[in-house]
Amino acid sequence: MQNIKIDTRRITDWDSxxxxxxKALGLPKTYGRNLDALIDxxxxxxxxxxxxxxxxxxxxxxxxxxxxxxxxxxxxxxxxFKALQDSTAFVNWxxxxxxxxxxxxxxxxxxx
Numbered sequence: 001m002q003n004i005k006i007d008t009r010r011i012t013d014w015d016s017x018x019x020x021x022x023k024a025l026g027l028p029k030t031y032g033r034n035l036d037a038l039i040d041x042x043x044x045x046x047x048x049x050x051x052x053x054x055x056x057x058x059x060x061x062x063x064x065x066x067x068x069x070x071x072x073x074x075x076x077x078x079x080x081f082k083a084l085q086d087s088t089a090f091v092n093w094x095x096x097x098x099x100x101x102x103x104x105x106x107x108x109x110x111x112x
Contacts, residue, residue: 002063008073017080026054042091045103063104070108
């Protein structure tokens, strides 16, 4: 498993959301800075040859996005928090529909 810590205190709006995730996942310069592009990049977390991220899941493993200060993030930026939850769930759903394993997880504590 690959854990990637995300300091959600650095996220205040959509621009900073994309900045933080782009840096944390090592997204390509061509990253479109929208949820569809993020979903496409995260879908390939286990495929280094796709060059969609610089961080990768180990073979048969998962990338866990560890949301530091997750409760604060959920309170301050509920739209962004929900978008991240939905995007992560969709990445895994789309992969499962193709008989591929889930590849990304979220870890956070709502009170922290």
